[in-house]
Amino acid sequence: MKGRKIFGGKTQGEILATKDDISFFGGCDPETGIIVEKGHQLEGQSISSKVLVFPTGKGSTVGSYVLYALSKAGKAPLAIINKSTDPIVAVGCIISEIPAVDQIDIDQLKTGQKVKIDADNGVISIL
Secondary structure, three states: OEOEEEEOOEEEEEEEEOOOOEOOOOOEOOOOOEEOOOOOOOOOOEOOOOEEEEOOEOOOOOHHHHHHHHHHOOOOOOEEEEOOOOHHHHHHHHHHOOOEEEOOOHHHOOOOOEEEEEOOOOEEEEO
């Protein structure tokens, strides 16, 4: 799959996917990487060391700093794949150096799949 580079880098790992948008501020515990938003499809699950797939971000601009805090705590996702990356998630990925790609048909990506990400070229490969 070919998308648009938000922040470069190469990695591979297991997908954690949701159809719900994610608010990092108030929706994700920055110390544990666990989604805490009530009623969210990923509530109670950790995004740490996963390739996080979701449509787009939502919520406060402080969400960028939550991604940074996750990175500093060693609890950040390996990479982020979006249908459409909003500015909050984009800034969070850039300051945290998390590879990120958008303009991807995320309906093709499922939790548990293994993927290789070449964010430098916007390429996602299912392994």
